[in-house]
Amino acid sequence: MRIATWNVNSLRARVGRVEEWLGYARPDILCLQETKLADAAFPALAFGALGYESAHWGQGQWNGVAILSRIGIADVSAGFDLSAASTGPDDATGEARVLWATCGGVRVGSVYVPNGRMVGTSHYEAKLHWLECLRRQLAERDPAEPLVVCGDFNVAPDDRDVWDPTKLHGATHVSPPEREALRALAEWGLVDAFRRRYSQDRLYSWWDYRAGDFHQHRGLRIDLVLATATLAETTSFALIDRNARKGKAPSDHAPLLVDFEYPPASHEASSPTTVNSASP
């Protein structure tokens, strides 16, 4: 099962590139962030023509999250089930930033974590609160189930994920409280699937449009596929597709895809074809 995530920075501006990418990457599930569309403007028919069912939660100009699936999509749920009051003027928990669906037996979340702007601002506090709400939402589920949370977390998990930690020291995306919020998700049972396959630094998923940052390798790894152990242990392949960050009118993020050997192959289901093609 191939699961992918991509912050497209406006789906209206990017739909052609997303269609092109679906055509060659062929994920079973694709989570999108920053569609920046109202639900009525979501191009469900275009994705349908490529074999994908979809769910979208948009709010127009900002944010917007979606899930595309060619292995079924059910039990769609948008947002947090919040009984708690908002925490401030810049509270983001009601914004279109989290969408859930069940696809091929896997519970899938597509998330767009608030940016936070500057450490110490109300936007930064709202980011930490939003991440705590995500943790609470997960805590209501069973970490033994196959589940992934995919998206733009706007946090680089550790210094390998940052082009120059000294330049970003004290900034958002790398601050200890933000990283602690990711660790809290890991403590619940989520594993960074990309890190099951790669341990080196300089493997980024986002580059600023400005100053030639992409070509100078000045980026951050902030787009993640976090999976529960039952899935994560089957990770067979992962890739940040830098080619999708090149060329005409790219998003500032590259898509991340992860292959899981899930559901596990049954030992009793080998077909004659499999037997005939086996090595001697």
Next chain:
DNA sequence: ATGTCGTCCGCGGGACGA
């Protein structure tokens, strides 16, 4: 480099967010 994109309004280019 205050470096680039996307949105909006609204018809030219400024304001804002990332």
